[in-house]
Amino acid sequence: MMNDAFDLRLAEAHIEVHKFRSGAIVVSTFFALVLQAFVPVYFPKFAVLDLPLLVVVYFGLSRRNPSTGLLLGMVIGLLQDSLSGPTVPLGLYGIAKTIIGYLASSIGARLDTEHPAARFALTMMFFVLHQGVITLTRRLLLAEPEPWFTLRLVIAAAVNAVVAVVLFTLLDRLRKS
Amino acid sequence: MAGVPSRHKSLVLLAGVIILQVVLLAVQIKRDSQGRLLRVWTVGAVSPFQRAGAKGIGNIRDTWSHYFALQNTTRDNEQLRRENDALKLQVNQLQSKAAESDRLAALLNFRQAQRNVPMLAARVIGTGADTGSQTVDLDRGERDGVRRNMGVITPDGVVGKVIESYRDTAQVQLLTDKYSGVGGMLAESRIQSPVGGTGEPLLSMKYIPTDETVNVGEHVVTSGMDRIFPRDLPVGIVTEIKTGRPFQQVRVRPAANLQRLEEVIVLLTLHPLEKKETQAPAADATGKSVGGTAAVNP
Numbered sequence: 001m002m003n004d005a006f007d008l009r010l011a012e013a014h015i016e017v018h019k020f021r022s023g024a025i026v027v028s029t030f031f032a033l034v035l036q037a038f039v040p041v042y043f044p045k046f047a048v049l050d051l052p053l054l055v056v057v058y059f060g061l062s063r064r065n066p067s068t069g070l071l072l073g074m075v076i077g078l079l080q081d082s083l084s085g086p087t088v089p090l091g092l093y094g095i096a097k098t099i100i101g102y103l104a105s106s107i108g109a110r111l112d113t114e115h116p117a118a119r120f121a122l123t124m125m126f127f128v129l130h131q132g133v134i135t136l137t138r139r140l141l142l143a144e145p146e147p148w149f150t151l152r153l154v155i156a157a158a159v160n161a162v163v164a165v166v167l168f169t170l171l172d173r174l175r176k177s
Numbered sequence: 178m179a180g181v182p183s184r185h186k187s188l189v190l191l192a193g194v195i196i197l198q199v200v201l202l203a204v205q206i207k208r209d210s211q212g213r214l215l216r217v218w219t220v221g222a223v224s225p226f227q228r229a230g231a232k233g234i235g236n237i238r239d240t241w242s243h244y245f246a247l248q249n250t251t252r253d254n255e256q257l258r259r260e261n262d263a264l265k266l267q268v269n270q271l272q273s274k275a276a277e278s279d280r281l282a283a284l285l286n287f288r289q290a291q292r293n294v295p296m297l298a299a300r301v302i303g304t305g306a307d308t309g310s311q312t313v314d315l316d317r318g319e320r321d322g323v324r325r326n327m328g329v330i331t332p333d334g335v336v337g338k339v340i341e342s343y344r345d346t347a348q349v350q351l352l353t354d355k356y357s358g359v360g361g362m363l364a365e366s367r368i369q370s371p372v373g374g375t376g377e378p379l380l381s382m383k384y385i386p387t388d389e390t391v392n393v394g395e396h397v398v399t400s401g402m403d404r405i406f407p408r409d410l411p412v413g414i415v416t417e418i419k420t421g422r423p424f425q426q427v428r429v430r431p432a433a434n435l436q437r438l439e440e441v442i443v444l445l446t447l448h449p450l451e452k453k454e455t456q457a458p459a460a461d462a463t464g465k466s467v468g469g470t471a472a473v474n475p
Contacts, residue, residue, distance in 0.1 A: 034226045041439070044437065048308065049308070067186065067190050070194060074198070079306075082218075084305040084307040084312065089206070094201075105187075
């Protein structure tokens with residue numbers, strides 16, 4: 001076990017774990033949820049974005065702690081569920097974001113995810129995976145017919161990835177120097 | 178977790194958290210419970226910001242239209258005058274048709290009846306937080322008499338129904354939601370069929386037999402059979418027809434602009450509204466409409 005830990009430290013020696021200013025995660029989460037539930041009234045196309053997911057991915061990649069990543073994903077997902085009305089049962093987005101939070105933190109602990117190209121690719125991948133988990137949950141647990149793959153999904157993933165590159169740069173400013 | 182290697186602890190935690198949420202989902206399905214407590218807290222925390230944002234945007238728009246956009250006023254006036262003339266013409270045509278048509282006469286009766294229907298204007302302050310959401314949040318809730326299953330309309334047509342009501346806000350399921358539906362009928366032939374959402378901008382009229390004639394451009398109105406909406410409210414216009422067996426696939430564009438809703442009207446009654454001619458005298462005996470007003474009694 002000690003060897004395992006030692007090997008892990010060697011492998012990840014160059015990966016920096018980022019700390020954030022106090023309240024940064026809470027405030028970012030809150031803003032993401034409020035914007036997600038408000039802006040589409042005036043700009044319907046905004047609904048293609050999943051800001052809470054981007055927040056989960058960003059803090060997962062930056063904090064690089066799978067346990068906190070998955071818990072953050074769960075909390076944000078459940079809050080998103082609860083804001084989405086009774087057509088979305090509690091746990092639908094919760095499960096998907098828990099998994100994304102865990103994976104983002106795990107990948108963040110092994111790869112350098114600071115480069116915009118890496119952030120673009122990872123966000124796109126996480127978005128597709130997130131929708132895949134939601135579709136799986138809807139099909140298996142809720143018995144709701146949901147298509148696996150649509151053109152809209154690909155477009156939405158690309159749009160979210162572009163927004164993520166910009167948003168992540170802004171969120172970088174909340175890091176403690 | 179003492180015996181679990183530290184790097185596996187997060188995996189165990191992941192499994193535990195997911196199982197917990199699967200159980201939560203199962204409980205909601207089994208008991209038809211919607212986790213109302215958490216929803217009340219979350220909506221209560223977020224809705225003041227939505228409300229403030231909606232008010233702020235309204236103020237900005239007012240300021241813009243009153244002070245900065247005055248240079249367009251003359252052009253707008255001219256355009257409005259032209260529209261007004263066109264509308265007058267349209268109204269005249271409608272009035273002459275109404276005199277000849279029983280259906281339009283009934284519709285006019287109903288519109289007259291609507292004067293006594295308790296209604297409430299509400300502002301749209303938000304949408305569901307899920308991607309591609311087909312729900313909107315209103316700035317009126319239980320305190321204003323809004324209850325689940327009340328119909329929501331605009332002057333253009335049907336919007337949807339209230340699916341959850343909180344103290345100061347309510348959530349409305351739009352007609353375009355794929356689990357949404359309204360009792361509809363073709364305005365001319367009076368053929369009835371449910372009209373349902375597809376998750377896309379167009380609605381689907383599901384059960385029109387193949388041997389019935391349907392025309393593109395035909396109006397679809399409410400049938401009143403869903404016991405939520407009164408008869409003869411505009412639902413939409415037929416835009417596409419595909420033959421099929423045993424039913425045609427009829428696509429309908431919603432009459433109300435569901436993509437850009439800012440103000441709506443909530444029908445403050447949980448009882449089906451009927452046309453004047455078909456109103457049962459016992460309606461008042463059974464009906465206690467919200468707000469203390471009789472549902473429809475012209």
